[in-house]
Amino acid sequence: EAGVTQFPSHSVIEKGQTVTLRCDPISGHDNLYWYRRVMGKEIKFLLHFVKESKQDESGMPNNRFLAERTGGTYSTLKVQPAELEDSGVYFCASSRQGNQPQHFGDGTRLSIL
Amino acid sequence: AQTVTQSQPEMSVQEAETVTLSCTYDTSESDYYLFWYKQPPSRQMILVIRQEAYKQQNATENRFSVNFQKAAKSFSLKISDSQLGDAAMYFCAYRREASGSRLTFGEGTQLTVNP
Numbered sequence: 001e002a003g004v005t006q007f008p009s010h011s012v013i014e015k016g017q018t019v020t021l022r023c024d025p026i027s028g029h030d031n032l033y034w035y036r037r038v039m040g041k042e043i044k045f046l047l048h049f050v051k052e053s054k055q056d057e058s059g060m061p062n063n064r065f066l067a068e069r070t071g072g073t074y075s076t077l078k079v080q081p082a083e084l085e086d087s088g089v090y091f092c093a094s095s096r097q098g099n100q101p102q103h104f105g106d107g108t109r110l111s112i113l
Numbered sequence: 114a115q116t117v118t119q120s121q122p123e124m125s126v127q128e129a130e131t132v133t134l135s136c137t138y139d140t141s142e143s144d145y146y147l148f149w150y151k152q153p154p155s156r157q158m159i160l161v162i163r164q165e166a167y168k169q170q171n172a173t174e175n176r177f178s179v180n181f182q183k184a185a186k187s188f189s190l191k192i193s194d195s196q197l198g199d200a201a202m203y204f205c206a207y208r209r210e211a212s213g214s215r216l217t218f219g220e221g222t223q224l225t226v227n228p
Contacts, residue, residue, distance in 0.1 A: 003157065031213055042117070043204060045215035055213055091158065098213030101148070104158040 002026065004105035006092050012111045018080040021108045025074070025094030032075050033095075033102060034067060038088040046090075049075060050098070079110075087112045115140045117207050119219035126195045127227050133180075134190045134222050136205030144210040147181065147188045150218075153201040161203070164188065166210075192224075200226045 007022045025032045034046040046065070047057040051072035060067070064083070069075040079086055089109050093102035116139045126132035138147070145166045152158040164172045164181050171179050176196075180189045192199055205219040 042220045043218040048213060101160050101163060106157045
């Protein structure tokens with residue numbers, strides 16, 4: 001079974017540009033989560049999808065961040081426009097059911113210059 | 114709100130020896146889950162061990178075991194017979210019992226294993 005995959009593994013963009021991160025969950029996993037770790041700090045929750053519906057987006061920092069999961073398969077997280085404080089590692093995780101352990105991807109390292 | 118604290122930013126251990134990583138948490142709930150995740154350098158974060166709060170018995174997974182003290186809100190990870198492959202960033206995490214709840218993480222502990 002393929003694990004959670006994230007693209008790209010690393011992205012370097014300039015402040016003000018737009019970046020889109022992608023997450024492919026494990027096949028059959030209805031629950032998809034986004035987290036991020038800003039330099040040296042704890043990993044923080046961003047949002048949670050069940051299939052294509054947003055169950056909890058209370059962790060999204062501001063309206064520059066837009067997450068979608070059309071069709072309930074892969075998800076994208078777009079940052080527009082990117083700011084310096086958005087730099088960090090963005091993790092995606094999935095689980096088949098909400099009460100099962102979450103499986104994480106390798107993360108996307110986002111660097112804003 | 115729940116919080117998780119890992120007070121040891123870095124730890125080191127000699128190969129084949131034992132090391133304990135500390136984690137404390139704060140919650141007002143009685144039912145929840147606790148986890149230890151491991152992230153090796155440039156690799157995927159994987160689940161090491163999990164503990165259900167209603168279980169008094171400490172979870173074990175081969176060389177990994179936890180010391181769960183519910184009253185003290187402490188959840189330490191013991192790694193026995195440390196191996197070079199155990200070198201990684203270790204994250205302690207909390208999750209409410211409710212299905213689909215988010216994970217709340219600590220800041221992480223970077224473990225170095227010395228040959």
